[in-house]
Amino acid sequence: MANMKEISKWFVIIGGIIGLIQAILFFIPDIGFSFYSGILSDSAYEVIQAIIAIILSLIALATSGVVEIRALKMDYSFIMLLIIGILMAIFGSDLGGILVIIGAILLLLK
Numbered sequence: 001m002a003n004m005k006e007i008s009k010w011f012v013i014i015g016g017i018i019g020l021i022q023a024i025l026f027f028i029p030d031i032g033f034s035f036y037s038g039i040l041s042d043s044a045y046e047v048i049q050a051i052i053a054i055i056l057s058l059i060a061l062a063t064s065g066v067v068e069i070r071a072l073k074m075d076y077s078f079i080m081l082l083i084i085g086i087l088m089a090i091f092g093s094d095l096g097g098i099l100v101i102i103g104a105i106l107l108l109l110k
Helices: 002-025 040-064 078-090 094-108
Strands: none
Touching (some): 002 094, 078 094
């Protein structure tokens, strides 16, 4: 079924875009996504978490073929998308990670 694979690809694309937006919003204070408390270690942790979330979102977008970054492009398979989605959900891109996981499950059901 080509339709299920196409729907899976759209879930991954939308999840990657939402994850990228959420990760960028970590850098803007007083939005609700960042939790700056004035302590350097907490702020540094959140900056590192946001950078990792941006990289994972770019990996999801490169894997789906939206962004042409050869260094980040991975195999478009169930396992790779599942791992990327779980890592996105862990590192702060909750909704984007969930959408990538749903896309991975839909790719398995093709």
